[in-house]
Amino acid sequence: MPHDVELVNVTKRYGSGAVAVKGISLRIPAATYCCLLGPSGCGKTSTLRMIAGHESVSSGSVLLAGREVTDLPPAKRGTAMMFQSYALFPHLDCLDNVAFSLKMRGVPKAERRARALHFLKLVDLERYASRLPAQLSGGQQQRVALARALITEPRVLLLDEPLSALDPFLRGRMREELKRLQRELGISFVHVTHSQEEAMALSDLVVVMEGGEIVQAASPRDVFERPATAFVARFIGGHNVLPAPAGDGTVAVRADRCRLRPPDAETYGPHLPGTVSAVEYQGPVVRVALATAAGEAVAMLPDDVFHAAPVAPGDAAVLAWSEDDMHALAPSPSDAAAATLTDPLAAA
Amino acid sequence: MAGSGTAARLLPYLQVAPLALILGVFLVVPILTLVVVSFFDYDSVRIIPDFVWTNYAEVLLSAVTWRTYAKTVWFAALVWAITLFIGFWVAYFLAFHVRSRTVQTALFLLCTIPFWTSNIIRMISWVPFLGRNGLLNQALLGLGAIDRPLEFLLFSDFAVVLAFVHLYTLFMVVPIFNTMMRIDRRLVEAAVDAGANAWQVLTNVIIPLSKPGIAIGSIFVVVLVMGDFITVRLMSGGQSASVGLMIYNQISLLQYPAAAANAVVLLAIVLLMVGAILRVVDIRREL
Numbered sequence: 001m002p003h004d005v006e007l008v009n010v011t012k013r014y015g016s017g018a019v020a021v022k023g024i025s026l027r028i029p030a031a032t033y034c035c036l037l038g039p040s041g042c043g044k045t046s047t048l049r050m051i052a053g054h055e056s057v058s059s060g061s062v063l064l065a066g067r068e069v070t071d072l073p074p075a076k077r078g079t080a081m082m083f084q085s086y087a088l089f090p091h092l093d094c095l096d097n098v099a100f101s102l103k104m105r106g107v108p109k110a111e112r113r114a115r116a117l118h119f120l121k122l123v124d125l126e127r128y129a130s131r132l133p134a135q136l137s138g139g140q141q142q143r144v145a146l147a148r149a150l151i152t153e154p155r156v157l158l159l160d161e162p163l164s165a166l167d168p169f170l171r172g173r174m175r176e177e178l179k180r181l182q183r184e185l186g187i188s189f190v191h192v193t194h195s196q197e198e199a200m201a202l203s204d205l206v207v208v209m210e211g212g213e214i215v216q217a218a219s220p221r222d223v224f225e226r227p228a229t230a231f232v233a234r235f236i237g238g239h240n241v242l243p244a245p246a247g248d249g250t251v252a253v254r255a256d257r258c259r260l261r262p263p264d265a266e267t268y269g270p271h272l273p274g275t276v277s278a279v280e281y282q283g284p285v286v287r288v289a290l291a292t293a294a295g296e297a298v299a300m301l302p303d304d305v306f307h308a309a310p311v312a313p314g315d316a317a318v319l320a321w322s323e324d325d326m327h328a329l330a331p332s333p334s335d336a337a338a339a340t341l342t343d344p345l346a347a348a
Numbered sequence: 349m350a351g352s353g354t355a356a357r358l359l360p361y362l363q364v365a366p367l368a369l370i371l372g373v374f375l376v377v378p379i380l381t382l383v384v385v386s387f388f389d390y391d392s393v394r395i396i397p398d399f400v401w402t403n404y405a406e407v408l409l410s411a412v413t414w415r416t417y418a419k420t421v422w423f424a425a426l427v428w429a430i431t432l433f434i435g436f437w438v439a440y441f442l443a444f445h446v447r448s449r450t451v452q453t454a455l456f457l458l459c460t461i462p463f464w465t466s467n468i469i470r471m472i473s474w475v476p477f478l479g480r481n482g483l484l485n486q487a488l489l490g491l492g493a494i495d496r497p498l499e500f501l502l503f504s505d506f507a508v509v510l511a512f513v514h515l516y517t518l519f520m521v522v523p524i525f526n527t528m529m530r531i532d533r534r535l536v537e538a539a540v541d542a543g544a545n546a547w548q549v550l551t552n553v554i555i556p557l558s559k560p561g562i563a564i565g566s567i568f569v570v571v572l573v574m575g576d577f578i579t580v581r582l583m584s585g586g587q588s589a590s591v592g593l594m595i596y597n598q599i600s601l602l603q604y605p606a607a608a609a610n611a612v613v614l615l616a617i618v619l620l621m622v623g624a625i626l627r628v629v630d631i632r633r634e635l
Binding site: 052054073074075080081083084085087088089090091100101103104105148152 | 532534535537538539540541542543544545548552553556557
């Protein structure tokens with residue numbers, strides 16, 4: 001079975017000379033929920049738009065289901081896009097919004113309305129068929145947009161920051177619904193987000209991007225347990241990025257695997273002394289921040305562990321972890337860039 | 349306490365008073381005067397305060413007036429159709445095909461340059477161009493395309509419509525351009541994503557969403573053409589009539605009550621036309 005999406009050495013250069021995407025290659029297996037994750041300006045939206053065909057590819061190829069689509073118009077690719085803030089047609093009611101693509105294909109009115117109603121039912125909105133988008137809540141508008149995209153029966157659904165306009169409660173509900181739909185329809189979703197929480201919750205495949213490049217593409221568990229670079233470790237959170245005790249490079253240690261020892265205790269294994277700078281009670285865990293020689297480090301302590309030996313800001317403490325929880329990091333492309341920037345002689 | 353309560357109640361009235369006063373003095377009073385005078389009697393030298401229906405009878409029962417009204421509506425319809433066609437495409441080009449903001453502003457200002465001179469001058473400037481011995485006829489004769497001057501170019505309905513289109517197309521361009529600039533570009537992308545071709549994007553997205561601008565431009569053009577007298581007089585060389593011209597002639601003959609009755613009828617017709625446009629299109633979004 002061919003991959004639903006395959007990017008081969010895809011580059012996006014804009015007229016001004018700026019390079020948004022730098023020769024990335026990626027394979028998304030069939031029926032995969034894939035999240036493109038990264039900070040703004042990392043090239044994730046350009047990548048999505050190139051898959052959709054709304055942005056031309058400067059060099060490289062885009063394949064969908066094994067078929068070269070690099071130069072095909074959006075509607076001929078077997079993709080459908082759900083736009084950020086939905087882009088519903090304000091002059092059409094929900095039913096006609098959903099039926100739009102069928103109308104473009106010349107499907108007779110009665111037939112396209114029946115099909116559109118079926119898709120409105122799929123997102124549980126058939127009651128609102130005759131309402132205009134302006135008369136719907138944000139969550140309802142989004143479901144209409146989803147139905148409008150799905151009616152084209154795409155092989156791949158592309159979602160551009162679909163949850164960013166919703167309040168946190170709705171975001172959680174829509175997240176479940178997106179995942180359910182993806183599973184039921186058995187198609188691939190490619191979802192652009194800057195929220196690592198969203199990416200963790202939804203993805204089968206997380207693609208972390210930085211500066212127009214893919215720094216890691218793996219399952220959420222792999223990304224969390226073995227972040228490839230310091231950038232990934234920091235971006236997905238929950239990690240301490242520390243200088244390697246052995247000397248060269250940096251290591252990542254999950255904050256929830258770190259423990260605190262009193263300064264006078266005998267410590268085996270890797271450790272880092274510091275001073276408690278903040279204590280935050282978060283219910284099941286207590287977050288203790290330490291100021292150390294290597295910058296701030298965090299220990300997420302189960303509440304019972306914390307309360308057995310509580311610390312307060314200003315106390316001296318030693319951050320300790322086990323060798324097994326330590327994970328070496330490759331240098332980030334941005335770290336390399338920073339190094340050349342700070343040392344112009346090395347670059348010359 | 350009671351005093352401050354009264355003041356609080358009076359405050360809103362005080363706030364609307366200036367506008368109400370201006371509208372009252374400059375709009376309501378003149379129109380009421382017009383309506384009152386339209387019922388007066390008159391002879392060749394004076395106006396006689398009275399209440400007679402003869403002025404309206406003359407307007408409504410004369411074949412000449414009917415023909416003049418028909419001609420005016422015909423002018424309005426023709427000019428509307430042409431300015432709409434030109435105005436829509438100019439606005440469409442400016443809004444959707446010119447990418448750079450600077451170029452967009454520059455081109456837009458270019459459209460307004462003719463408005464730096466008065467209507468009359470812009471009309472008169474057609475005369476040496478279109479006249480019997482004008483530039484166009486001379487050029488065509490010189491090229492051998494025609495063997496005698498084209499007579500229909502000046503002092504004809506053609507000239508009237510040409511001048512109207514020249515004068516009023518911008519009134520169509522501006523509101524349509526304005527509406528088009530507010531259309532979310534992602535809607536066009538969403539339509540393309542759904543498989544719409546360029547023509548389908550135009551008919552299914554851009555035209556429906558430009559309707560308020562089209563309606564506002566239409567109101568401008570229709571109202572201006574319906575009330576015009578000078579363009580028709582100058583460009584038709586007195587060979588064509590319009591309601592405005594008819595009223596103007598009645599005023600010249602000091603037949604004020606007849607002119608007032610005509611004006612009231614014209615006002616009613618224009619209001620009906622505007623009402624019809626507003627019925628078709630909801631322009632509130634633009635205001």
